[in-house]
Amino acid sequence: MKKEEDEARLAKLKAIVASLPQKPGSYQYYDADGTIIYVGKAKNLKARVSSYFHTEVDRFKTKVLVSKIWDISYTVVNSEEDALLLENALIKKYNPRYNVLLKDGKTYPSICITKEYLPRLFSTRTINKKGGTYYGPYSHIGAMNAILELIKKLYHPRPCKQPLTKEGVEEGKYQVCLEYHIKNCGAPCVQKQSWEDYQKNISQAREILKGNTRQVLRDMREEMMQLADKLRFEEAEEVKRRYLLVDQFASRSEVVSHSIDNVDVLSITNDEKTAFINYIHVSNGQINQSFTFEYKKRLEETDEELLQLAIAEMRERFQSTAKEIILPEEIDIDLEGVTITVPQRGDKKKLLDLSQMNGKQYKFDRLKQAEKLNPEQKQVRLMKELQELLHLEKMPYQIECFDNSNISGTDAVAACVVFKKMKPSKQDYRKYNIKTVVGPDDYASMKEVVFRRYKRLLEEEQPLPDLIVADGGKGQMEVIRQAVQDELGLDIPIAGLAKNDRHRTNELLYGFPARVIGLKTDSELFRTLTHLQDEVHRFAIEFHRDKRSKRALHSELDDIKGIGTKTRDELLNALKSVKKIKEATLEMLTDTIGAAKAKIVYAYFHPEEDQ
Numbered sequence: 001m002k003k004e005e006d007e008a009r010l011a012k013l014k015a016i017v018a019s020l021p022q023k024p025g026s027y028q029y030y031d032a033d034g035t036i037i038y039v040g041k042a043k044n045l046k047a048r049v050s051s052y053f054h055t056e057v058d059r060f061k062t063k064v065l066v067s068k069i070w071d072i073s074y075t076v077v078n079s080e081e082d083a084l085l086l087e088n089a090l091i092k093k094y095n096p097r098y099n100v101l102l103k104d105g106k107t108y109p110s111i112c113i114t115k116e117y118l119p120r121l122f123s124t125r126t127i128n129k130k131g132g133t134y135y136g137p138y139s140h141i142g143a144m145n146a147i148l149e150l151i152k153k154l155y156h157p158r159p160c161k162q163p164l165t166k167e168g169v170e171e172g173k174y175q176v177c178l179e180y181h182i183k184n185c186g187a188p189c190v191q192k193q194s195w196e197d198y199q200k201n202i203s204q205a206r207e208i209l210k211g212n213t214r215q216v217l218r219d220m221r222e223e224m225m226q227l228a229d230k231l232r233f234e235e236a237e238e239v240k241r242r243y244l245l246v247d248q249f250a251s252r253s254e255v256v257s258h259s260i261d262n263v264d265v266l267s268i269t270n271d272e273k274t275a276f277i278n279y280i281h282v283s284n285g286q287i288n289q290s291f292t293f294e295y296k297k298r299l300e301e302t303d304e305e306l307l308q309l310a311i312a313e314m315r316e317r318f319q320s321t322a323k324e325i326i327l328p329e330e331i332d333i334d335l336e337g338v339t340i341t342v343p344q345r346g347d348k349k350k351l352l353d354l355s356q357m358n359g360k361q362y363k364f365d366r367l368k369q370a371e372k373l374n375p376e377q378k379q380v381r382l383m384k385e386l387q388e389l390l391h392l393e394k395m396p397y398q399i400e401c402f403d404n405s406n407i408s409g410t411d412a413v414a415a416c417v418v419f420k421k422m423k424p425s426k427q428d429y430r431k432y433n434i435k436t437v438v439g440p441d442d443y444a445s446m447k448e449v450v451f452r453r454y455k456r457l458l459e460e461e462q463p464l465p466d467l468i469v470a471d472g473g474k475g476q477m478e479v480i481r482q483a484v485q486d487e488l489g490l491d492i493p494i495a496g497l498a499k500n501d502r503h504r505t506n507e508l509l510y511g512f513p514a515r516v517i518g519l520k521t522d523s524e525l526f527r528t529l530t531h532l533q534d535e536v537h538r539f540a541i542e543f544h545r546d547k548r549s550k551r552a553l554h555s556e557l558d559d560i561k562g563i564g565t566k567t568r569d570e571l572l573n574a575l576k577s578v579k580k581i582k583e584a585t586l587e588m589l590t591d592t593i594g595a596a597k598a599k600i601v602y603a604y605f606h607p608e609e610d611q
């Protein structure tokens with residue numbers, strides 16, 4: 001876009017902003033093609049929209065949005081609540097590019113009560129509000145099925161899908177089916193159950209779905225006592241059966257406090273690109289609805305902005321009439337007749353904590369699901385977590401760890417293992433024989449190996465690691481620092497994995513002087529780091545064991561000039577040990593490996609006879 005064209009665009013937009021009313025409403029931004037790219041709401045349209053065009057706007061994504069705006073329209077409403085609801089409706093209708101994207105949970109089922117003459121009741125994932133009233137959605141399928149099962153046991157709503165009409169029932173067009181005979185239905189289609197009784201059952205089912213079980217129990221108890229007074233004991237017994245079923249179901253519900261009624265609770269859990277907002281509704285002291293919304297961020301939206309959107313969505317979707325909303329923080333919103341509460345203690349604080357726990361669990365479940373589909377996502381997450389924990393300049397794509405192995409200084413060896421993207425890269429593992437150190441000096445051995453490793457990488461112009469992890473504490477970290485920084489002049493971050501008195505790794509160390517980094521020992525990142533440590537132990541010990549085995553097998557046979565590995569193996573297979581080979585006669589050796597080689601071996605072990 002040319003500079004003159006951009007200046008003309010901004011001048012036009014500022015002229016529109018100057019004429020905006022100072023009233024509540026919703027505003028819409030359009031791009032060059034006339035497509036709505038953003039919808040917002042405001043208490044004061046003029047003040048809110050003009051804030052986008054201030055030179056001190058510091059959010060990069062907001063600047064990008066402003067650069068795409070070519071026109072502005074607005075709608076004035078009576079209150080901030082109306083503006084909120086209008087914004088929510090327009091976002092759903094136009095799905096603008098720069099608005100948060102609500103993953104609205106259409107994949108979750110709801111319970112529908114149809115608007116038919118004899119309503120049906122069933123679960124569905126398709127929402128058509130013209131055809132019925134919907135309760136949900138239910139993120140926990142088991143909870144939904146439990147409610148459906150209860151209602152079926154209590155009220156036996158008709159399970160058939162026939163389009164029954166009032167005229168058809170009155171004219172006797174229908175016949176009873178098997179469901180009536182097995183007592184799953186009262187057969188209202190042939191008037192074996194009256195329409196009034198059927199509607200009364202459906203009305204009570206609605207109350208249960210709303211969570212008003214206490215009111216249902218009160219009505220049932222009253223009906224039971226009236227029937228008993230009239231000596232209609234069989235009918236009273238049937239009502240008692242229903243009463244006990246509802247009471248049993250209600251006792252399993254999450255009881256918060258009988259003093260809390262008709263309250264909504266929202267909490268928010270964030271990551272960089274997504275916000276998870278959990279919603280809980282409490283009625284008559286019981287939680288009867290819990291659902292988590294997932295919002296994809298577009299413009300670095302604040303928690304306050306996201307909570308405002310969620311409140312509008314919640315009040316519309318769940319038809320909430322709650323007069324109190326519990327939130328984790330104060331937000332600038334004015335809803336008529338609604339109180340915003342930010343609890344610090346008591347039952348309401350417990351409710352908020354429960355909501356936050358649900359949001360965090362949902363986020364964790366979504367993350368696990370995504371990582372199953374894309375394993376690389378997990379590796380990147382762990383690298384970013386370690387980067388943030390240690391404040392590294394870049395993600396630790398390549399991590400290297402060293403370990404020594406010896407017995408009282410004999411057969412001293414060391415090993416280096418390499419993890420790339422938090423997974424072992426076995427082709428990059430390296431083994432080292434200790435060359436310059438005599439005796440069991442782990443620090444000197446570590447310093448030698450680290451120096452040799454990175455001096456060679458420099459000479460061969462190979463990539464250096466993003467992080468070195470010492471198998472040990474401050475001492476091991478210091479000798480690695482001396483080799484890497486003091487002698488080679490390299491700036492590679494160094495961490496350490498220290499053990500406790502029981503020889504179990506329990507601390508991650510970093511920096512000079514080394515400090516303990518707060519990392520839970522049961523976390524996924526800590527398990528990955530201990531895997532790195534276990535791997536270098538295994539690799540070093542295997543190398544040390546192999547070296548000892550070779551030295552043991554080397555014995556004296558490998559020192560005999562003219563005797564190769566094949567002859568050595570033939571002798572050991574036949575005579576089993578070096579001791580028996582020494583004691584063998586020349587004839588026995590000749591029978592095994594031939595006369596010429598037998599003379600060489602016999603002469604080596606019996607030099608006095610040769611002389």
